[in-house]
Amino acid sequence: MQLSIKNKPDPNKLLDWYDYNAREMPWRITPKKRLSGIRPNPYHVWLSEIMLQQTTVTSVKPYFKKFTTKWPTIFDLANAKDEEVMGAWAGLGYYARARNLLKCARLIAKEKSGQFPQAFEALIKLPGIGPYTASAISSIAYDIPETVVDGNVERVMSRIFNVHTELPKAKKELSFLAKQLTPKLRSGDYAQAIMDLGATVCKPKIPSCDVCPWMKHCVSRKAGTSRYLPRKVKKAKKPTRFGIAYFVERVDGAILTEIRQSNGLLGGMLSLPSSVWGDNYQDDPPITGDWKTKNNPITHTFTHFDLQLKVMHATAKLDETPKRGKFLALDEFDPNNLPTVMKKVWEAIKY
Numbered sequence: 001m002q003l004s005i006k007n008k009p010d011p012n013k014l015l016d017w018y019d020y021n022a023r024e025m026p027w028r029i030t031p032k033k034r035l036s037g038i039r040p041n042p043y044h045v046w047l048s049e050i051m052l053q054q055t056t057v058t059s060v061k062p063y064f065k066k067f068t069t070k071w072p073t074i075f076d077l078a079n080a081k082d083e084e085v086m087g088a089w090a091g092l093g094y095y096a097r098a099r100n101l102l103k104c105a106r107l108i109a110k111e112k113s114g115q116f117p118q119a120f121e122a123l124i125k126l127p128g129i130g131p132y133t134a135s136a137i138s139s140i141a142y143d144i145p146e147t148v149v150d151g152n153v154e155r156v157m158s159r160i161f162n163v164h165t166e167l168p169k170a171k172k173e174l175s176f177l178a179k180q181l182t183p184k185l186r187s188g189d190y191a192q193a194i195m196d197l198g199a200t201v202c203k204p205k206i207p208s209c210d211v212c213p214w215m216k217h218c219v220s221r222k223a224g225t226s227r228y229l230p231r232k233v234k235k236a237k238k239p240t241r242f243g244i245a246y247f248v249e250r251v252d253g254a255i256l257t258e259i260r261q262s263n264g265l266l267g268g269m270l271s272l273p274s275s276v277w278g279d280n281y282q283d284d285p286p287i288t289g290d291w292k293t294k295n296n297p298i299t300h301t302f303t304h305f306d307l308q309l310k311v312m313h314a315t316a317k318l319d320e321t322p323k324r325g326k327f328l329a330l331d332e333f334d335p336n337n338l339p340t341v342m343k344k345v346w347e348a349i350k351y
Contacts, residue, residue: 009160009217011183011190017213018193023200025057026064031189040188042116042141043074046104049136050097050128054303057199063092077102078109083259086268087337094303095266095339100128118142140188147179148191152198158230159202162219166231174230240306243277245298245345246286247313248322255333256286256316258325265302270337272345273325274309281310286322289314294348300341307341311348 019031027048029040047067051060066088071077077085082102089098104127108114116137117123123134135146149157154167157174165173183190201208209221220226248256255272262268265277275284285291294311301307316322335346 007161007217007219009181009214011181013213014193014197015183015186015189018189018196021196021200022192023057023196026061026068028192034189040141042137044068045137045141046116046129046133047101049133049140050101051092053097053133054094055092059092063089074105074114075109078105082268083270083337087270087334090269090337091340091343093340095269097128099262099268103127104129116141118144120144120146136191139191143186143188145182145184145187146191147175147182148195149175149178150195150198152195152202153178155204155230156194156198156202156214159207159220159226160214160218162223162225163229164225164231166233168233170230238301238304238306240308241277242279242281242308242310244275244281244283244310244312245342246273246275246291247311247345247349248273248287248289248316248325249313250316250320250327251318253330254327255330256322256325257328257333258286266339266341269339269342271339272342273322277307277309285312285314286324287314287316287320289316296348298341298344298348300344309341309345311345313349 015031022028022031024030025048027041027044029038034040044064048060048064051063051067067077070088071080080102085102086095086098089095089101092098107126108116117126118138118141120134120138123129123137124131129137132148132150135148138144138146139148149171154171154174157163157177158170161177163170163173163177178194181194197212197214201212205227207226209215209218209226212218215221218226220229246256250256258271258273260266260269260271273286275282291312291314294313298309298311299306300309316327335343338346
């Protein structure tokens with residue numbers, strides 16, 4: 001694969017643009033502060049990058065602030081109880097990230113004296129850290145010239161070089177092109193600059209080409225194909241699964257809850273009891289009772305399927321023992337610790 005050097009955009013032009021246009025984020029050290037010698041906190045970089053996996057900046061900001069307030073250092077996070085961390089993560093989605101977050105924090109605290117490795121090869125061996133996250137931590141936290149490629153960077157590369165190969169097949173080609181542009185100096189700022197360019201200028205539907213620092217080097221702009229790039233393979237329609245959520249309120253106000261299996265969807269999360277989610281409704285109530293059905297099922301979209309969740313509720317006596325789960329008194333139960341789909345169930349019953 002050959003890169004046309006004469007059309008290669010200048011990374012310094014992008015850095016100049018970034019110096020004046022960098023987005024402010026609670027985990028980011030601005031170019032001005034970096035220039036004054038203030039270095040990024042690797043713990044903050046790692047935490048934000050884990051949270052940002054398949055999640056928007058807007059959604060992550062309040063969670064990042066909550067986590068860093070409650071657990072200011074990686075030692076604090078490593079010593080936290082699983083249920084507290086899973087509860088704090090509730091609503092952010094992709095809950096395997098939270099489980100891996102704890103595994104990684106405890107490994108770093110115990111085996112590496114709280115210090116994150118700098119090299120990509122060491123970082124990628126840590127729980128929950130893949131190639132993108134390893135590159136991001138190495139580059140942003142330590143200024144090592146690793147190439148960071150997310151959806152924003154793929155979009156910028158596909159447009160600058162007018163790449164029409166469909167994603168995900170194009171990933172290798174786009175990563176190769178991105179690597180050719182990664183500078184040896186200010187690598188951390190550059191990694192954030194190119195992501196900011198994709199997020200704020202080289203936007204998905206209508207790019208703002210007139211303010212792009214790489215406008216003159218953009219092949220797709222000259223060809224009039226920018227708005228069609230990157231090309232993506234059409235996604236198959238999601239299947240629909242069906243399940244039943246059981247809301248049980250004891251006469252003293254306690255709520256029946258369960259902890260979902262750690263190796264499944266929403267693993268380790270506090271939840272209201274539910275049946276298996278499958279091709280049809282499979283009734284599996286946690287207690288014997290006078291069950292009443294809510295009129296409309298709850299709908300929720302997961303990454304790989306849509307869920308139709310029928311809601312049933314019943315009242316339990318004080319001496320009644322459930323087949324599974326545990327009753328939590330109202331002062332112990334916080335619906336904010338439920339995953340989003342179960343918050344919908346709670347709201348359907350209570351409001």
